[in-house]
Amino acid sequence: MSSRLKDVAALAGVSVRTVSNVVSGSGNVAEATRQRVQQALDELGYRPNLAARNLRAGRTGLIGLVVPELYSPYFGELASLVVEAAQQRSWTVIIDQTFGDAEAERRLLDGTQGRLVDGLIISPWALGPEEVTTHARNAPVVLLGERPPRGLADRVAVDNVAAADEATSHLLETGRRRIAAIGLQPHLRNGTADQRLTGYRNALRRAGAVVDDALERPVRELHRKDGAQAMASLLDDPSAAPDAVFAFTDELALGALHVAHERGLRVPEDLAVVGFDDIEDGRYAQPPLTTVAPDKRQLAERALQCLADRIYSPDNGVPPLDVVVPHHLEVRTSSARKP
Amino acid sequence: MSSRLKDVAALAGVSVRTVSNVVSGSGNVAEATRQRVQQALDELGYRPNLAARNLRAGRTGLIGLVVPELYSPYFGELASLVVEAAQQRSWTVIIDQTFGDAEAERRLLDGTQGRLVDGLIISPWALGPEEVTTHARNAPVVLLGERPPRGLADRVAVDNVAAADEATSHLLETGRRRIAAIGLQPHLRNGTADQRLTGYRNALRRAGAVVDDALERPVRELHRKDGAQAMASLLDDPSAAPDAVFAFTDELALGALHVAHERGLRVPEDLAVVGFDDIEDGRYAQPPLTTVAPDKRQLAERALQCLADRIYSPDNGVPPLDVVVPHHLEVRTSSARKP
DNA sequence: GGAGGGTATTGCAACGTTGCATGCAACGTT
DNA sequence: AACGTTGCATGCAACGTTGCAATACCCTCC
Numbered sequence: 001m002s003s004r005l006k007d008v009a010a011l012a013g014v015s016v017r018t019v020s021n022v023v024s025g026s027g028n029v030a031e032a033t034r035q036r037v038q039q040a041l042d043e044l045g046y047r048p049n050l051a052a053r054n055l056r057a058g059r060t061g062l063i064g065l066v067v068p069e070l071y072s073p074y075f076g077e078l079a080s081l082v083v084e085a086a087q088q089r090s091w092t093v094i095i096d097q098t099f100g101d102a103e104a105e106r107r108l109l110d111g112t113q114g115r116l117v118d119g120l121i122i123s124p125w126a127l128g129p130e131e132v133t134t135h136a137r138n139a140p141v142v143l144l145g146e147r148p149p150r151g152l153a154d155r156v157a158v159d160n161v162a163a164a165d166e167a168t169s170h171l172l173e174t175g176r177r178r179i180a181a182i183g184l185q186p187h188l189r190n191g192t193a194d195q196r197l198t199g200y201r202n203a204l205r206r207a208g209a210v211v212d213d214a215l216e217r218p219v220r221e222l223h224r225k226d227g228a229q230a231m232a233s234l235l236d237d238p239s240a241a242p243d244a245v246f247a248f249t250d251e252l253a254l255g256a257l258h259v260a261h262e263r264g265l266r267v268p269e270d271l272a273v274v275g276f277d278d279i280e281d282g283r284y285a286q287p288p289l290t291t292v293a294p295d296k297r298q299l300a301e302r303a304l305q306c307l308a309d310r311i312y313s314p315d316n317g318v319p320p321l322d323v324v325v326p327h328h329l330e331v332r333t334s335s336a337r338k339p
Numbered sequence: 340m341s342s343r344l345k346d347v348a349a350l351a352g353v354s355v356r357t358v359s360n361v362v363s364g365s366g367n368v369a370e371a372t373r374q375r376v377q378q379a380l381d382e383l384g385y386r387p388n389l390a391a392r393n394l395r396a397g398r399t400g401l402i403g404l405v406v407p408e409l410y411s412p413y414f415g416e417l418a419s420l421v422v423e424a425a426q427q428r429s430w431t432v433i434i435d436q437t438f439g440d441a442e443a444e445r446r447l448l449d450g451t452q453g454r455l456v457d458g459l460i461i462s463p464w465a466l467g468p469e470e471v472t473t474h475a476r477n478a479p480v481v482l483l484g485e486r487p488p489r490g491l492a493d494r495v496a497v498d499n500v501a502a503a504d505e506a507t508s509h510l511l512e513t514g515r516r517r518i519a520a521i522g523l524q525p526h527l528r529n530g531t532a533d534q535r536l537t538g539y540r541n542a543l544r545r546a547g548a549v550v551d552d553a554l555e556r557p558v559r560e561l562h563r564k565d566g567a568q569a570m571a572s573l574l575d576d577p578s579a580a581p582d583a584v585f586a587f588t589d590e591l592a593l594g595a596l597h598v599a600h601e602r603g604l605r606v607p608e609d610l611a612v613v614g615f616d617d618i619e620d621g622r623y624a625q626p627p628l629t630t631v632a633p634d635k636r637q638l639a640e641r642a643l644q645c646l647a648d649r650i651y652s653p654d655n656g657v658p659p660l661d662v663v664v665p666h667h668l669e670v671r672t673s674s675a676r677k678p
Numbered sequence: 679g680g681a682g683g684g685t686a687t688t689g690c691a692a693c694g695t696t697g698c699a700t701g702c703a704a705c706g707t708t
Numbered sequence: 709a710a711c712g713t714t715g716c717a718t719g720c721a722a723c724g725t726t727g728c729a730a731t732a733c734c735c736t737c738c
Contacts, residue, residue, distance in 0.1 A: 076415030391724035
């Protein structure tokens with residue numbers, strides 16, 4: 001069924017080595033020979049066996065991308081960009097989903113299943129960064145969107161504190177004072193929510209606005225349903241009475257938007273909403289959603305850059321990098337100035 | 340840096356073969372030896388080299404999933420399910436994006452880059468099914484959502500004609516007569532849009548309703564922006580004047596919904612909208628979107644089942660299967676009965 | 679006590695590829 | 709004419725793993 005270098009060599013009447021040279025384009029091969037071999041290659045439909053090549057080379061050309069879930073728009077978009085950027089480096093991406101399960105994250109980092117990938121990009125949820133770096137045994141690891149204790153692993157992310165601060169400040173500037181935060185995740189070791197909460201509080205304090213426990217709402221996951229639940233609980237709580245919501249992800253924001261509509265609240269007149277991630281749905285929401293837009297393309301690109309550096313010069317002693325990727329506030333109708 | 344069986348064997352004072360037996364759990368190993376070897380394995384943090392294992396076995400345990408794009412919600416959800424189902428079969432998934440490029444689809448099917456995967460699940464856009472099956476040289480292929488000429492390759496999909504018929508009939512039942520179709524793709528070889536168009540026309544004809552060229556709108560791609568454009572052109576065309584829209588994907592429907600809102604049309608009062616795919620966003624749209632819901636989990640599961648059969652019994656002469664996966668119409672507010 | 683059967687362990691070879699060293703022939707230079 | 713150089717082609721070995729077959733050993737049974 002499948003032909004080896006050996007078969008091609010036999011057909012072309014040359015040695016295996018020569019065929020290999022033709023395939024790889026390396027070494028010296030006479031034009032006449034090259035053509036003869038090429039013809040044999042075409043005739044047999046030769047395709048290199050990558051397992052063999054990888055074994056020989058000690059590299060697989062595969063990198064792993066570990067995300068909590070692929071079906072959510074943010075990670076879908078991100079994965080798409082990583083795959084695209086990896087292609088340009090002739091890498092192939094293996095995508096794993098952990099569904100936020102600590103054991104799954106540990107297993108993938110451990111490489112318990114075996115050494116298959118040359119490097120790993122992971123967006124951890126359940127594991128704290130210390131644990132992530134302890135478990136990364138086999139291959140270089142880049143953390144995506146997580147802040148590890150300095151000096152443990154490369155990391156690529158936006159400045160969550162600053163971004164959350166901007167989003168909240170923007171709401172303050174539009175005249176809102178009781179700004180709720182949706183998206184706290186006290187049960188996760190992942191620190192992203194904490195950072196966004198910090199930025200949110202910073203902005204409120206600086207402006208002398210209300211910092212109120214009743215306005216800060218936890219969620220289990222980051223989907224629309226969680227945002228919807230949080231929004232409902234917020235509206236049901238008389239002590240909350242928000243005039244704006246900063247949701248820590250766009251999906252949460254869209255869930256919140258949904259409930260606001262259901263309850264007959266007008267957005268942005270009665271309630272302003274800002275999200276985070278700039279997923280495509282937000283652009284087409286009713287009304288279009290204001291959001292913090294990380295430069296996702298750069299996020300993917302820089303993560304791969306870090307990985308490439310570690311893979312191609314493993315022991316050059318460069319200390320772990322902390323790459324901050326730019327973001328901007330994408331202002332749309334959902335946070336229009338109060339009339 | 341990384342330890343081989345050889346290293347473990349040396350440390351434990353046994354042969355390489357015995358270590359291999361311990362790792363794989365096969366063969367006879369005395370309990371005492373097993374423990375000694377296990378200790379050495381742990382101490383050295385042994386991880387099997389999968390390239391070597393794959394070379395030996397002639398299989399890689401990898402399957403390819405080829406989709407046009409990963410960032411669109413439908414394919415994101417689908418990819419998520421495929422990855423999940425593959426894990427249960429101890430397969431790892433490699434995801435490739437073609438962005439609808441014929442050359443990219445051809446290259447991946449050809450395996451020009453080398454034989455890496457044991458099988459391929461492809462959702463073709465640019466290539467017609469004949470070409471798909473001609474180019475599948477290396478590994479078994481399953482077509483996802485495409486109808487190949489009978490007898491060329493396994494295929495897993497919903498019954499697009501029947502589903503489109505149901506969606507259209509539903510709109511007719513709610514009292515609409517001028518039902519537009521958004522999503523024709525005359526420039527693609529992929530036949531999905533054609534099938535949905537057929538179902539749409541069938542339903543109209545059977546009900547004696549209007550079949551009008553002006554109501555059938557092509558799109559370039561299947562994103563919100565394309566749906567928005569098509570909707571705008573529909574509303575700008577006085578000869579169209581639709582009272583309902585059947586969009587061939589939910590994303591198109593969401594784009595159309597967006598434009599309807601912009602133009603001050605009330606949905607569902609002035610215009611009913613039905614989509615196709617049942618992506619999560621549709622559930623949270625304003626108003627929630629009626630849609631044809633394919634059983635995506637089964638789509639993924641059955642595709643893997645086909646692949647498994649071909650991989651594990653390659654030459655058993657079973658003719659290509661045509662697996663039809665169930666769907667249902669998920670009725671939500673966007674197509675509520677006309678008041 | 680020797681034959682027979684089972685258990686535990688091992689060595690050899692091969693999967694398909696490429697790095698390295700080497701061989702051979704033809705060429706140009708002194 | 710002898711020499712070094714270059715271009716082309718080849719053979720050997722190794723990457724780390726596992727299938728197969730062989731070996732060594734111990735125990736049991738007649």
